[in-house]
Amino acid sequence: MAAHGVQPERLRRLFLELLDIDSPSGDERRLARATMEWLRDAGFVCQLDPMLNVIAQRAGDVVDAPRIFFAAHTDTVASTAGLRVREVDGEFRTSGDTILGADDKAAVAAILEAMLAIDGSGAAVGDLQVVFTAQEELGLRGARALSPAILAGSIGFVLDASGLTGSWISSAPFHDSLEVVIRARPADTRRETERVVSSIRATCLASMRLGAVDRSREGAVHPAASCADPAPAEPGAGVLRFEARAPTREALDRQIRHMVLSLEQTAAETGAGVEIRRRAEYAGYSWNGDERPIQLAEAAWRWLGRPPSSRPGDGGSDTNVFNARGIPSVTLTCGFRNQHTVDEAVSMSELTAAAEWVASIVRTAAAPR
Numbered sequence: 001m002a003a004h005g006v007q008p009e010r011l012r013r014l015f016l017e018l019l020d021i022d023s024p025s026g027d028e029r030r031l032a033r034a035t036m037e038w039l040r041d042a043g044f045v046c047q048l049d050p051m052l053n054v055i056a057q058r059a060g061d062v063v064d065a066p067r068i069f070f071a072a073h074t075d076t077v078a079s080t081a082g083l084r085v086r087e088v089d090g091e092f093r094t095s096g097d098t099i100l101g102a103d104d105k106a107a108v109a110a111i112l113e114a115m116l117a118i119d120g121s122g123a124a125v126g127d128l129q130v131v132f133t134a135q136e137e138l139g140l141r142g143a144r145a146l147s148p149a150i151l152a153g154s155i156g157f158v159l160d161a162s163g164l165t166g167s168w169i170s171s172a173p174f175h176d177s178l179e180v181v182i183r184a185r186p187a188d189t190r191r192e193t194e195r196v197v198s199s200i201r202a203t204c205l206a207s208m209r210l211g212a213v214d215r216s217r218e219g220a221v222h223p224a225a226s227c228a229d230p231a232p233a234e235p236g237a238g239v240l241r242f243e244a245r246a247p248t249r250e251a252l253d254r255q256i257r258h259m260v261l262s263l264e265q266t267a268a269e270t271g272a273g274v275e276i277r278r279r280a281e282y283a284g285y286s287w288n289g290d291e292r293p294i295q296l297a298e299a300a301w302r303w304l305g306r307p308p309s310s311r312p313g314d315g316g317s318d319t320n321v322f323n324a325r326g327i328p329s330v331t332l333t334c335g336f337r338n339q340h341t342v343d344e345a346v347s348m349s350e351l352t353a354a355a356e357w358v359a360s361i362v363r364t365a366a367a368p369r
Contacts, residue, residue: 003304004359005117008352014038015092015109015351019085019101025075028052028134032074035108035132042115044130051145054132058115065126065366066292069151070114070358071143071158071318071329072107073136077340091347102346103339107159108132110334110351114358125366129154133318136160140282143318148325155293156329157361158319162337165353166306168297169313169331172320173245174252174284180240180263183273196272197238203266204240208259245314247284282320293330300360304353332357 002008023031032054036046044056054074060067076099084095094100111130118125129151133142161169184196242259246252260276267274287294289310298308313331322329335350 002352003356004114004363005121006113006352006355006359007117008348010116011109011113011351011355012348014112015105016085018105018109019080019083019092022079022081022083023074023076023101024079025077025135025138028074031108032132032134035074035112038112039115039130042112042119044115044128049145051142052134053142053146054130055146055150056130058128060126060128060366061124062126062366066296067127067129067154068296068361068365069129069131069154069156070111070361071131071133071156071322072111072160073104073133073142073318074108075135075137075142076101076103076105077137090349091345093345094342096342099340099342100336100344100346102336102344103162104136104160104334106336106346106351106354107334110159110354111358113355114362117355117359118362123363123366125362128362136318140316140318140321143321146321148327151322151325151327154327155296155365156319156322156327157293157297157358158317158322158329158331159334159354159358160317160319161313161331161333162339163311163333163335165333165335165350165357166301167309167311167333168287168294169317169319169333170289170310171247171286172284172313172316172331173247174249175243175245175281175316175320176252176256177279177281178242178244178256178259178263179277179279180242181237181275181277182240182267183237183275194238196270197240200263200266200270200272200274201240204259204262207262207266243281245316247286247312249284282316283324285320285323287330291328291330293328296361296364297330297332297357300364301357303360303364304356 021031032052039046039056044058046056080098080101083098086093135141182197244255301308319329319331334354336346338344
């Protein structure tokens with residue numbers, strides 16, 4: 001038996017059961033209901049909201065312990081129908097035909113096993129919550145739909161980062177998107193309109209500062225930006241979609257202004273009209289390591305005899321939503337790698353470490369201060 005009563009063999013069975021349930025974004029109901037059964041076995045009261053978010057709560061015995069919650073998402077970026085899991089030398093992979101779904105089912109399994117282990121140990125703990133969100137891969141939709149009151153006053157731990165278990169994400173970028181409706185001249189044919197839209201896209205891609213977030217130089221800001229392929233709109237118009245990410249709101253605003261100016265200038269040169277709609281996808285954050293969730297996560301990992309580490313993040317997660325609402329939360333790694341690809345994998349040892357970390361956080365939060 002592993003630390004804090006975590007049972008690796010039970011965890012293995014649990015993870016394989018989760019993998020056997022296909023749960024692409026928008027079709028999470030079966031997986032959500034399965035997780036609720038396990039959570040009830042661990043003493044939780046569960047509910048499923050209209051968005052298919054699982055919300056589970058368990059009253060604690062230690063009255064002065066902080067209320068904490070653990071979160072992961074139940075959807076996968078693509079369907080896993082036809083998944084054939086290969087388990088070789090303690091590592092779970094696929095046959096190469098589908099993704100594995102370890103993002104984020106590895107996290108879901110680790111949290112469930114930790115809750116079962118804590119319940120089985122009879123240890124005195126504080127108030128606990130578990131939230132499994134839906135449609136995270138479609139823009140954090142499940143987390144956005146959660147009532148802010150559900151997690152108010154809690155400290156959060158979101159298991160949704162790749163890499164070896166034991167790291168926390170120190171920062172995440174701000175992210176905005178642009179929907180650009182391009183209207184050609186009234187006399188233009190449909191073919192001419194498509195040519196104008198494609199020409200504007202090509203010119204903008206050549207003139208805009210696009211690429212990945214560059215953290216190689218202190219103080220350097222090179223926001224990530226991308227453009228989707230043109231999509232049809234009403235007759236005589238086309239739609240381009242851009243997105244940008246940056247470490248700070250100020251840097252993001254500069255990047256968006258640059259992109260808008262490039263679009264407007266290019267459209268003017270072709271004689272086309274352009275309507276640009278900006279949407280804030282999520283707010284970024286940055287932690288220095290002194291925050292309560294990080295202190296708890298690091299102390300719990302050290303209790304397991306391992307040195308914690310941190311790294312910056314280049315994308316968003318439910319953590320962005322929670323922090324923007326004033327609910328201090330941190331993203332934790334949970335062992336998977338090559339997510340969103342057919343090379344996705346996770347080892348049994350990393351899964352076990354993630355479950356031990358969750359259980360250790362629960363114990364650490366309830367320990368006398």
